[in-house]
Amino acid sequence: MAQESLDSQRSQNYVQRFFGGPPLAVVGRLILLSILVGVILAAIGLDPWNIIELVQRLIEHIWNMGFDTVRWLWRYFLLGAVIVVPIWLLVRLAKAPRGL
Numbered sequence: 057m058a059q060e061s062l063d064s065q066r067s068q069n070y071v072q073r074f075f076g077g078p079p080l081a082v083v084g085r086l087i088l089l090s091i092l093v094g095v096i097l098a099a100i101g102l103d104p105w106n107i108i109e110l111v112q113r114l115i116e117h118i119w120n121m122g123f124d125t126v127r128w129l130w131r132y133f134l135l136g137a138v139i140v141v142p143i144w145l146l147v148r149l150a151k152a153p154r155g156l
Contacts, residue, residue, distance in 0.1 A: 073153065 075082040
């Protein structure tokens with residue numbers, strides 16, 4: 057019985073660690089943030105169908121330009137990843153629970 061409780065507690069800690077907090081609280085924040093971003097995007101004249109159309113146009117443009125665009129995107133991806141990934145890793149390590 058004690059082992060089951062310990063396993064349940066460990067899995068709950070893993071879930072909270074994965075989400076960065078209690079799952080319902082994280083989902084609630086994501087919902088509120090999505091609504092806020094939606095209001096901002098609507099204020100500048102974008103809607104979901106417009107975004108889908110823009111993404112379709114981007115994919116078509118990339119397809120038409122060929123692999124030069126893929127190389128171009130890859131270069132910018134690597135350039136950004138050199139900064140973004142280490143910062144993300146440091147933030148995750150700083151927030152990691154101690155003693156596990």
